[in-house]
Amino acid sequence: MKNRLAAKVLLSTAAVFVMVFFLGYAAGAQSHSARRRQVAMAGTGHTDLNTTLVDLDRVSQATQDDIEDLHVEKWKAGWKSGFLKDGAHKDQAQQAAGSLQRNLANALPGLIQNVQNSHGSISTTFKLYDDVSLVCEAVDSLISSAEAEGKKNEASTLNDDYSAMVRIRRSLSNYIQQTSAGIESRRTSYAAVSTPAAQPATHHVAAPASSGPQVVMDQGVKKIIVDDTVPEKKSDASATKKKPATTLSNLE
Numbered sequence: 001m002k003n004r005l006a007a008k009v010l011l012s013t014a015a016v017f018v019m020v021f022f023l024g025y026a027a028g029a030q031s032h033s034a035r036r037r038q039v040a041m042a043g044t045g046h047t048d049l050n051t052t053l054v055d056l057d058r059v060s061q062a063t064q065d066d067i068e069d070l071h072v073e074k075w076k077a078g079w080k081s082g083f084l085k086d087g088a089h090k091d092q093a094q095q096a097a098g099s100l101q102r103n104l105a106n107a108l109p110g111l112i113q114n115v116q117n118s119h120g121s122i123s124t125t126f127k128l129y130d131d132v133s134l135v136c137e138a139v140d141s142l143i144s145s146a147e148a149e150g151k152k153n154e155a156s157t158l159n160d161d162y163s164a165m166v167r168i169r170r171s172l173s174n175y176i177q178q179t180s181a182g183i184e185s186r187r188t189s190y191a192a193v194s195t196p197a198a199q200p201a202t203h204h205v206a207a208p209a210s211s212g213p214q215v216v217m218d219q220g221v222k223k224i225i226v227d228d229t230v231p232e233k234k235s236d237a238s239a240t241k242k243k244p245a246t247t248l249s250n251l252e
Helices: 002-041 049-070 088-117 122-148 156-194
Strands: 078-080 084-086 213-218 221-226
Touching (some): 122 156
């Protein structure tokens, strides 16, 4: 009786463990599928900077998981002709994987945080763009090494990560270009407003010589000019004729 009861308990316990295992596997499969959908949709369409940063964080997490699933450290080194062992592809892949893991875990999150704290300043966003470009190059190198080692199927998820990273890099580039263009446009408009317009040259018309007051226009203002100069009278030669001198004589 006791043995039968113990057997039932063991069966029940085993059934519980099996159920928990399958539930956990199903949940993991669903989360993995949801993660792949998020990666596939990252950077598609017209997105703002905040959405791009959220997508970048998700793709970064997915890329780290996919690198771990690749298990580069377990790759067997290939063999060249003459039975000379050649581990060049494996070494290259290990270096790329290690560099990527450090960047995605340490450098990239800090750069994303800097962009958020600066409200999308051009300088911090460009630093993030530059780092994402380096990540794209490293992922591409790792994919090439995996394919050279016959791990093309295992690297398929990295191909999705690479495509998502390229789209995110393009979104960051578009944001930088649009923001820079807006700043330059505002500066041009400000310079046009702050520069005074050239005043038309004012030509002064000389008033004719006259003893009476003259009215002239100077930059839209009427001015009265009084000529108080009295012209000198020219001497009249006819009026100043000298009389002939009188000659006195004692002759009769």
